[in-house]
Amino acid sequence: MRKLFRSYRGSSSVVPRAAGKVLNNQQESRYAFQVRMVVAALFVLVLFGLLLTRFIWLQVVKHNEYMTLAEQNRISLVPIQPSRGIIKDRNGVVLAHNFSAYTLEITPSRVGDLESAINRLAEIVDIQPRDRRRFKKLLDETKDFESLPIRTRLSDEEVARFAANSYKFPGVEIKARLFRQYPMGEVASHLIGYIGRINTTDMAGLEEQGAAPNYRGTDHIGKVGLEEHYERILHGTTGFEEVEIDSGGRAVRTLKRTQPVPGADLILSVDIELQKVAEAAFGENKGALVAIDPATGGVLAFVSKPGFDPNLFVDGIDPQSWNELNTSPDKPLNNRALRGEYPPGSTFKPFMALAAQEGGFRSANAAFADPGFFSFGGHTFRDDKPGGHGLVDMYKSIVVSCDTYYYTLANMMGIDNISRFMATLGFGSKTGIDVDGERPGILPSQEWKKARFKKPEQQKWYAGETISIGIGQGYNAYTPLQLAHATATLANRGVVFKPHLVQFVEDARKGGKIPIEPKPVKTLPWKPEHVDVVLRAMAGVNKEGTGARAFAGAGYTSAGKTGTAQVFSLKGSKYVEGAVKKHLRDHAWFTAFAPVETPRIALAVLVENGGFGAQAAAPIARQVLDYYLLGKKANQPAPELPPEVGEEGHEHD
Numbered sequence: 001m002r003k004l005f006r007s008y009r010g011s012s013s014v015v016p017r018a019a020g021k022v023l024n025n026q027q028e029s030r031y032a033f034q035v036r037m038v039v040a041a042l043f044v045l046v047l048f049g050l051l052l053t054r055f056i057w058l059q060v061v062k063h064n065e066y067m068t069l070a071e072q073n074r075i076s077l078v079p080i081q082p083s084r085g086i087i088k089d090r091n092g093v094v095l096a097h098n099f100s101a102y103t104l105e106i107t108p109s110r111v112g113d114l115e116s117a118i119n120r121l122a123e124i125v126d127i128q129p130r131d132r133r134r135f136k137k138l139l140d141e142t143k144d145f146e147s148l149p150i151r152t153r154l155s156d157e158e159v160a161r162f163a164a165n166s167y168k169f170p171g172v173e174i175k176a177r178l179f180r181q182y183p184m185g186e187v188a189s190h191l192i193g194y195i196g197r198i199n200t201t202d203m204a205g206l207e208e209q210g211a212a213p214n215y216r217g218t219d220h221i222g223k224v225g226l227e228e229h230y231e232r233i234l235h236g237t238t239g240f241e242e243v244e245i246d247s248g249g250r251a252v253r254t255l256k257r258t259q260p261v262p263g264a265d266l267i268l269s270v271d272i273e274l275q276k277v278a279e280a281a282f283g284e285n286k287g288a289l290v291a292i293d294p295a296t297g298g299v300l301a302f303v304s305k306p307g308f309d310p311n312l313f314v315d316g317i318d319p320q321s322w323n324e325l326n327t328s329p330d331k332p333l334n335n336r337a338l339r340g341e342y343p344p345g346s347t348f349k350p351f352m353a354l355a356a357q358e359g360g361f362r363s364a365n366a367a368f369a370d371p372g373f374f375s376f377g378g379h380t381f382r383d384d385k386p387g388g389h390g391l392v393d394m395y396k397s398i399v400v401s402c403d404t405y406y407y408t409l410a411n412m413m414g415i416d417n418i419s420r421f422m423a424t425l426g427f428g429s430k431t432g433i434d435v436d437g438e439r440p441g442i443l444p445s446q447e448w449k450k451a452r453f454k455k456p457e458q459q460k461w462y463a464g465e466t467i468s469i470g471i472g473q474g475y476n477a478y479t480p481l482q483l484a485h486a487t488a489t490l491a492n493r494g495v496v497f498k499p500h501l502v503q504f505v506e507d508a509r510k511g512g513k514i515p516i517e518p519k520p521v522k523t524l525p526w527k528p529e530h531v532d533v534v535l536r537a538m539a540g541v542n543k544e545g546t547g548a549r550a551f552a553g554a555g556y557t558s559a560g561k562t563g564t565a566q567v568f569s570l571k572g573s574k575y576v577e578g579a580v581k582k583h584l585r586d587h588a589w590f591t592a593f594a595p596v597e598t599p600r601i602a603l604a605v606l607v608e609n610g611g612f613g614a615q616a617a618a619p620i621a622r623q624v625l626d627y628y629l630l631g632k633k634a635n636q637p638a639p640e641l642p643p644e645v646g647e648e649g650h651e652h653d
Contacts, residue, residue, distance in 0.1 A: 027090060056530040065367050078243055079217030083508070084237030085263030087192060087226060087270040090503060095192055096227070098178045102154040104162060108139060110171030117169060117527060118150060124165055125151055125158045133318040141199045152315045153179065180220065180314045186307040188275050190335045191435070191501065193225020194310035196317075203600040214238050223313065224335075226501060229436050236263035248333060267513070269298030277627045278303045283461040285610060286330055287588075288337035290484035290499075291603040291624060294593065296518035296589035297432070297488070297497025300601060301624065304336040339439045341477040342606060345563030345613065346401045347591045348472030350534050351486065352409060353394050356422035357530040361413050364533040367393040374407035377464045381407045398537035399545035401562060401653045403471050410470025415461060417447035418469060424524055425486040426496075427478055433499045441482050444475035473566060483591060484604035491559070491593035491602045493531050494524035535559055539596050547590070547653045550618035556629050557596040560621065562653035563589030585609040590617035594625050601628050613653050 056125025062089060087096040101124040104125055111117050118135075131151055138148045154162075159174055166172070180195050198206075198221045206212040206221075215221070215239055221227040239260030244253050278289050282305045289303040312321050313457070325333055336339065347443035356362040374381045383389070383403040389396065397405035410418065422428065453459050462470030468474035481499065489496050498521050504513040542551040546562040565587040586611030593602035603621060610616030626632045 004336045023162050048450075058073065059204065071101075073442060073641040078241040079258045080239035080257075081178065081217045082238055082260035083262040084180065084195075084236065085230075085234040086265045087234075087506060088267050089270050089275075090266065090268055091271065091273075091456060092267075093272050095184055095188060095268070095272060096180060096182050099181055100176060101179050102159050102426065103149045103175050103177050104154060104158075105149050105173055105175050106135075107147045107171045107173075112570050117172065118623060121150065121162075121169065121172065124161050124406065125154065127151055130318040130320065133320060134316045137319055137322075138197060138316045141197070147173075147175070149315060177219075182310045184272065185309050185311065188270065188272065188281060188302070189225075189310050190304040190337065191225055191229035191270065191275075191302040193229075193435075194223055195220040195227050195315040196223045196313045214244035220314070224437070225435060226268075230266055230432050230502065234263040234266065237261035253572055262508045265506040265508050266502050267506055268501055269293070269296070269300065269503040270302060270501060271300055271628070274624065275301045275303065275627055277629055277633060278620070278624050279305060279307070281623040282607070283495040286336070286479040286608040287606045287610065287614070287617075288340060289603060289624065290337050291601055291628070292484050292488040292499055294338060294488040294497075294599045294602045298503060298518065299499055299501045300628065301603075302337055302501065304334070304338070304340075306330050306332040308332045334594065335435075335437065336606070336608070337480045338433070338437055339479065340436060340606070341439055341441050341479055342587055343474075343476050343565040344472040344478050344483055345565035345587070345589050346472055346502075347483060347522050347561045347563035347589045347604070347613075348470075348476065349401065349406055350398055350419070350490065350538055350561055351422060351425060352406055353398060353501040353537070354490070354530055354534050355418060356394075356409055356413065358421065358526060359413065359417055361417075362394070362409060364394040364530075367391050367396075368405075368408070370404045372404065374404050374411075374467070376407075376411060377468055379464060381467050395537045395540065398561065399540040400535070401541075401546050410468075411463070412467050413466075413470075415466045415469060416445055418466070419448075421445055425489055426482055427486060431481055431485050432498050433481060433503050438481070439479055441478040442475055443478075444469060449475075472563060479581055480604050480606045483589075483606075484602060487591045487593060487604055488599075488602035489524070490531070490534065491599040492646075493528070494526040496521045496524065518605060535596065538593075542592070546614045547592075547618050549621045550590075554622070554626070556594050556625070558594035558625060559596050560592035562618060563591070564611070564613050564653050567588060567609065583597065585611055588613040588616035590621045592621045592625065594629060 039497050086100055087092055135150045202221050206215055220232040240258045241254055242256040244255055280303045292299055293300040370388035370392045372383045389400050389402045392402050392405050422443055428441050430438045430440050449461050450459045485499055500516055502516055504515050506513045538561055538594055541547045542558045542560045547560040567584050588607040590605045590613050593599040605620050606619040607616040
């Protein structure tokens with residue numbers, strides 16, 4: 001019994017302990033579960049908080065931005081290129097216009113093997129080697145994701161053939177574009193200029209000016225000439241279409257259209273028929289001619305020979321054609337009228353004569369015996385007529401182009417007095433004509449020489465250097481435009497107009513014309529009697545002097561001045577034209593205006609390496625004046641005069 005009792009008591013003490021342990025484990029498990037539940041709940045709450053925060057960020061804070069993006073994905077803005085303005089001459093003859101045609105274009109970034117794709121395209125559409133060269137040049141100049149033309153001006157048959165095979169050529173498409181055309185070809189090419197494809201340099205300039213948005217969808221821009229200077233006016237304003245697109249990027253419908261504003265038209269002061277006469281008169285010679293209406297400053301003709309065909313540049317000029325133009329010894333891309341700087345030769349003498357009178361250095365009637373040379377500082381400056389011209393006054397000095405007269409006059413006046421007077425006529429500064437790239441020329445002075453040279457011994461002006469300045473040589477160098485401008489000012493008796501090529505800007509839609517008002521820039525305070533002396537002497541040049549041979553039998557009164565400018569120094573030796581290589585021969589000049597009583601046209605003619613001004617340049621001026629004043633095209637050279645008429649003049653002029 002006792003043993004049973006003890007066993008019972010022992011077992012009762014074990015059971016409660018196990019139950020307590022189980023109970024504790026349950027409590028711990030419940031607690032751990034509760035903790036996990038709390039953590040999970042907090043985690044879920046945090047996730048929901050993040051989702052809610054993101055939702056609020058997207059739907060509330062960024063609502064407008066993402067709504068705009070969604071609209072942009074649904075709506076595409078397609079630029080509409082405006083029609084470029086037309087360029088016409090003073091009589092309405094079209095010099096630059098537009099026409100519509102199809103082009104075959106490649107987007108390089110969407111084409112794997114370009115060469116293979118072009119070869120396969122050539123089996124469907126005629127692609128010439130020049131097309132391939134042009135495409136490669138454009139590819140080098142343009143971003144590879146842009147659409148570039150491989151063929152332009154496709155025929156309807158070619159368009160149809162490609163359309164039937166277009167699925168084989170991803171990244172290749174047909175586009176309808178407006179093309180620029182210059183119906184006159186080389187005529188007035190330097191004046192009109194041309195357009196070309198927009199390159200990275202052009203785009204950087206547009207962005208700097210804030211004009212880039214207006215060129216969306218536009219591939220071309222004016223490069224030189226009027227096309228460049230009046231680019232903003234000619235280009236117009238780009239229009240836009242709001243097009244709804246589907247998820248595949250296909251257009252569904254047009255929602256809104258903003259019409260482009262076409263560029264304004266330019267109506268020039270230039271007479272294109274006069275321009276043709278002037279260019280033809282040069283023949284195969286190189287040179288320049290600028291003719292101006294003295295009463296308005298309107299340019300009547302603007303010639304630089306040789307010229308070039310601006311149509312070559314419209315589609316992107318191919319490298320072979322570019323190389324031919326760029327490396328030609330005749331430099332057809334050089335605008336000689338605007339950028340060529342040449343010694344004016346004896347055409348400088350009428351202005352020297354006026355400066356002498358205005359400055360009180362010499363009167364018109366003062367005469368001296370010309371021995372045919374002028375000695376200064378141990379150096380002899382010679383006139384081309386051995387023995388001189390006898391007794392010479394101001395009138396005769398211009399008519400026979402006496403060098404010795406102007407050697408002594410220049411020495412008397414001094415370089416700075418000459419420079420100050422010539423600056424009032426525009427020598428040594430840009431005229432401000434409405435074409436970019438004009439050169440200022442060189443009007444020498446002591447100040448100019450100090451700025452021009454670095455070494456002190458080079459900066460000093462020597463009195464002997466002034467002597468040759470008086471006959472338009474030495475450091476003198478001016479553009480044909482400057483000389484024509486100065487001649488027009490002289491013909492207009494000191495009333496200065498800025499030369500301009502555009503006469504009106506015409507609204508292409510409304511037809512209204514905005515005139516370029518010919519307002520005088522200034523009036524030079526010349527004494528009328530001083531001007532009369534010079535004008536009378538220039539009229540004498542064409543009656544009895546160095547220009548008489550070229551102007552014999554003209555049906556109008558004219559005034560002129562011949563000139564011959566040395567290309568290199570003779571260093572005392574005699575110039576023999578036939579013994580000198582052509583590119584080293586003298587330049588031929590002639591300046592003129594007519595009619596003398598009421599001048600309607602003033603001009604300057606330069607024939608590069610043409611020799612004597614009376615022989616090479618004066619006949620060109622005669623043909624231009626004959627056509628402008630009489631409507632006559634001269635097919636025959638001016639009649640020969642008896643030896644004694646017109647032979648008294650300066651031989652080299």
